[in-house]
Structures are given as structure tokens and as C-alpha cells.
Amino acid sequence: MRCPFCGHEDTQVKDSRPTDDNSAIRRRRFCGTCGQRFTTVERVQLRELTVVKSDGRRVPFDRDKLARSIRVALRKRPIQEERIERIVNSLVRQLEASGDSDIPSKQIGELVMDTLKELDKVAYVRFASVYRNFREAKDFEEFVGGLGTPAVED
Numbered sequence: 480m481r482c483p484f485c486g487h488e489d490t491q492v493k494d495s496r497p498t499d500d501n502s503a504i505r506r507r508r509f510c511g512t513c514g515q516r517f518t519t520v521e522r523v524q525l526r527e528l529t530v531v532k533s534d535g536r537r538v539p540f541d542r543d544k545l546a547r548s549i550r551v552a553l554r555k556r557p558i559q560e561e562r563i564e565r566i567v568n569s570l571v572r573q574l575e576a577s578g579d580s581d582i583p584s585k586q587i588g589e590l591v592m593d594t595l596k597e598l599d600k601v602a603y604v605r606f607a608s609v610y611r612n613f614r615e616a617k618d619f620e621e622f623v624g625g626l627g628t629p630a631v632e633d
Contacts, residue, residue, distance in 0.1 A: 482510035483517055490517075499561060502568045526575055531583050540582065542571055549591060552606040556599050566594055600626060 480490045487510055494507040503522040509515075528540035546567045553563060570590055574582055588610045595603040604623060613619045 480508060480519060482508075482513060482515065484515040485510060485513040487512040498564075500565055500568065502564075526580055528574055529581050530587065531581050533584060537581070540574070542567065545570065545587070545591070548606070548609075549595070549602075552595060552602040553599065556602055558599060558602075566598070570594065 481488055482490050489512075490508045490510045492506050493509050493516070496505055497503070498505055498520070503520050506519045506521065508517055508519060510517075522542075529537050530540050531537055546563070549563060549567060570587075573590060574587065591606060592603065592610065595606050604626075607622060608619065611618075611622065613622065
């Protein structure tokens with residue numbers, strides 16, 4: 480593993496342990512050249528996934544981008560980081576288990592929407608507002624109205 484500080488190719492593993500949910504291995508490393516310490520995380524990858532965008536472009540799947548978008552939707556919501564990590568792991572496993580290496584971006588968006596709808600309605604609406612790209616306030620109102628939330632009585 481290359482040292483991120485000095486670029487030296489040979490670093491030593493000082494400690495390895497599984498993450499809390501056993502989905503990855505966390506390794507503490509030490510560079511003998513510059514003396515810096517850093518952490519790496521290793522995850523099992525069943526297959527290389529490619530995201531097929533709506534315009535036909537193909538880009539490599541980016542787990543971190545998926546996690547970031549979910550974290551943005553859940554910002555300031557009462558959901559712990561460990562839960563978010565489990566959600567991301569579950570979504571990635573679903574995508575890998577689909578049997579297809581080419582995953583339409585629409586399928587990823589719908590999976591995230593389904594997950595957030597069950598988890599937190601506010602995060603669901605936040606994600607949908609970006610994912611569905613509402614053109615007018617009327618479109619947003621119709622979407623929120625379709626959630627079936629009861630009206631507040633005075």
C-alpha cells in the first residue's frame with residue numbers, strides 16, 4: 480500500500496480489525512520512510528459495477544457517492560452513522576446480487592427512495608426533490624401530497 484504522505488510503496492500493517500458490522504476490515508498502517516500512520520478500509524466486492532446514466536454514459540459505480548447522497552438527505556435527522564453505513568452496505572449488496580454489472584442510475588435512485596421512504600419521510604422528500612428534479616412547486620406539492628400524511632387540525 481502506497482503511503483499517502485510521501486508516496487513510498489512499502490508500508491506496514493500495524494493492526495487489523497473488522498468494522499462494527501463486519502462488512503469491512505480496518506487496517507492501521509505505518510510508513511517506515513516518513514513515519515506517518517494512516518488507516519485503510521478493505522471491503523468485499525463481488526463484481527465491478529457500472530452505472531448507466533439516463534443519457535447513456537457509463538461510469539464506474541462509486542460507493543462513496545451513494546453514501547454521500549444518503550448522508551445529505553439524512554443531515555440533521557435522528558439517524559446514527561452506523562445505521563447509515565448499514566443502509567449503504569445493504570444497497571450495495573442488493574446491486575451486486577442483482578446479477579447485472581450494468582446498473583441503470585434510475586434503479587439506484589429508486590432503491591434509495593424506497594429505503595428512505597421506510598426510514599425517514601423528511602429524508603425521503605429531500606432525496607426526491609433532487610432525484611426527481613421537480614420543475615415547479617406544483618410538482619413538489621403533488622409529490623408531498625401523495626405521501627398520505629394526515630392534515631394537522633387547528
